[in-house]
Amino acid sequence: xxxxxxxxxxxxxxxxxxxxxxxxxxxxxxxxxxxxxxxxxxxxxxxxxxxxxxxxxxxxxxxxxxxxxxxxxxxxxxxxxxxxxxxxxxxxxxxxxxxxxxxxxxxxxxxxxxxxxxxxxxxxxxxxxxxxxxxxxxxxxxxxxxxxxxxxxxxxxxxxxxxxxxxxxxxxxxxxxxxxxxxxxxxxxxxxxxxxxxxxxxxxxxxxxxxxxxxxxxxxxxxxxxxxxxxxxxxxxxxxxxxxxxxxxxxxxxxxxxxxxxxxxxxxxxxxxxxxxxxxxxxxxxxxxxxxxxxxxxxxxxxx
Ligand SMILES: NC(=O)c1ccc[n+]([C@@H]2O[C@H](COP(=O)([O-])OP(=O)(O)OC[C@H]3O[C@@H](n4cnc5c(N)ncnc54)[C@H](OP(=O)(O)O)[C@@H]3O)[C@@H](O)[C@H]2O)c1
Numbered sequence: 001x002x003x004x005x006x007x008x009x010x011x012x013x014x015x016x017x018x019x020x021x022x023x024x025x026x027x028x029x030x031x032x033x034x035x036x037x038x039x040x041x042x043x044x045x046x047x048x049x050x051x052x053x054x055x056x057x058x059x060x061x062x063x064x065x066x067x068x069x070x071x072x073x074x075x076x077x078x079x080x081x082x083x084x085x086x087x088x089x090x091x092x093x094x095x096x097x098x099x100x101x102x103x104x105x106x107x108x109x110x111x112x113x114x115x116x117x118x119x120x121x122x123x124x125x126x127x128x129x130x131x132x133x134x135x136x137x138x139x140x141x142x143x144x145x146x147x148x149x150x151x152x153x154x155x156x157x158x159x160x161x162x163x164x165x166x167x168x169x170x171x172x173x174x175x176x177x178x179x180x181x182x183x184x185x186x187x188x189x190x191x192x193x194x195x196x197x198x199x200x201x202x203x204x205x206x207x208x209x210x211x212x213x214x215x216x217x218x219x220x221x222x223x224x225x226x227x228x229x230x231x232x233x234x235x236x237x238x239x240x241x242x243x244x245x246x247x248x249x250x251x252x253x254x255x256x257x258x259x260x261x262x263x264x265x266x267x268x269x270x271x272x273x274x275x276x277x278x279x280x281x282x283x284x285x286x287x288x289x290x291x292x293x294x295x296x297x298x299x300x301x302x303x304x
Contacts, residue, residue, distance in 0.1 A: 003058045003095035004283040009047025012284045013059070013094075021092070021099040025071040028100055030083060032065040033114035035093040037286050037299040038122045038151065044091065045287055052089055060093030061086050063100070064108050064117035065303075074102035076255055084108035084262070086121035086253045094283050096303055106258035109265035116272050119298035123151035124261050124270070126208075126251040130228035131156050132163070134247040135204045139164030144195060144202045144220065147209030148184065149175035149296045152230060156206050157182045158270050168202075170195050171209070174294025182271075196220050207231065218242055273297035280304075 005016045023029040043049055044059045064084040067077050077083055085105030092098045108117040130152075131137050143160045147153040148169035160167045161183035169184035173191050180187070188195045190209070194216075201222040207213055211231035215238075221227055223243035227234060232248045239246035264270040275297030278286035286301050 001096040002280060004060070004280065006045055006055055006057045006059060008055060009050050010045075013045060013287075015281055015283070018058070018095075020097045023069060023071045023099045025073045026101050027071045028074055028077060028083070028102055028105060029068040029070075030063060030065040030098050030100060030105070031068050032063045032093060032096060032098050032303045034064050034118035034303055035060050035301045036062045036118045037289075037301065038062060040122070041091075041094075042287050049089070053091065057091055058093075058095050059091040060095065060098070061088065061091065062118050062121045063087070063093040063098055063105075064112075064114040065098070068097070071102070076102065077105065077107065082108045082110075082114075082117075084117040084121060085258055086125065086251075088250075088252060094280070094301065096280075103255055104253045106255045107262060109262040111266045111268075112272060115277055115300045115302055116274055119272050119274050119300055120261060120265070121253060121258065122251060123298070124155045125253055125257055126152045126230050126249055127155035127159055127206075128257055128261065129249045129251055130206055130230065130247070131159050131204070134249065135206065135226040135228045137163045137165050137204055141165045141203035142168065142199075142201070143204045143206065144168045144170065144188075144199060144217075146170050146190075146195070146205065146207040146213055146217065148182075149179055150208055151298055152208040153206075154178075154182055154273065154296060155270065156208065157184055160204075160206075162264075162269060165204075168195075168199055175296050178296045204228065218244065218246075274300050276300070277302055 067081045143165040149171040168186040169179040170188035205217040207229040227246040
């Protein structure tokens with residue numbers, strides 16, 4: 001099969017012909033139709049995760065495709081099902097075939113094509129596991145989302161609105177219309193404004209923009225509030241001193257999460273945005289691609 005391979009950390013990857021993987025009992029053989037680019041894939045190829053990964057490596061986290069065969073222990077999907085999911089850390093999605101574990105995939109949203117479905121898993125699960133599972137966002141709460149127009153942030157804005165929150169969306173300039181269309185109630189321009197000078201007594205800060213914003217973020221959260229982030233485990237001592245709860249997610253796929261997201265998408269309650277699409281042969285170009293100023297949405301790689 002064709003796969004995008006990294007043979008040396010920090011060097012561009014290339015398409016190679018490698019043996020098709022064979023699923024173990026807890027895995028599923030998926031014919032990958034599309035995958036998408038996440039920051040973790042870019043970091044992986046650059047070698048930042050080499051303590052946890054080995055070369056040669058087929059990177060790639062998100063996927064959408066068709067079930068070719070299932071391991072003996074996998075019962076929730078069957079041959080021919082259209083599925084989507086994510087493979088955390090092990091990689092393998094930038095290829096014609098991948099072998100995710102059973103709990104890493106579910107039936108894909110029916111209303112999306114494979115490319116759109118591949119844009120969903122990691123970013124949406126991260127938003128869900130920070131904002132819903134940890135922060136338990138409630139009706140009427142004031143939520144500040146840092147990096148609101150990004151892959152994770154744009155889902156978080158929608159989830160917060162679905163749950164009746166008042167959403168203050170902070171990101172770099174140029175994506176104001178996008179954020180308003182997502183439902184943001186208030187915008188903060190991270191380039192020209194300081195959010196800590198504009199807001200206070202926030203119930204939840206969800207930070208998907210930068211670990212460096214931690215102290216500033218803590219300073220605007222009211223006692224009893226929550227801080228959730230995708231940047232590792234935040235300072236618990238400082239959080240306790242302020243009377244807030246603080247959490248860093250390591251996003252994990254589950255069948256239940258993926259199914260709930262698919263149901264929301266099919267019910268038109270969650271929108272998915274694809275900004276650009278590359279073929280598998282151009283995976284390195286997809287990894288190197290940077291969104292033009294003011295643009296939002298995921299970068300998708302179509303496989304077949
Ligand atoms: N721990 C986990 O399980 C997990 C899961 C998913 C993601 N992540 C991490 O979470 C981060 C977000 O992921 P993503 O896919 O959403 O990335 P993304 O699409 O690049 O989103 C980040 C957003 O933050 C904006 N931004 C940058 N600096 C900012 C600032 N100072 N204030 C406000 N906004 C700012 C970015 O604008 P520009 O594009 O203009 O820079 C972008 O819109 C990444 O670092 C990723 O590695 C971790």
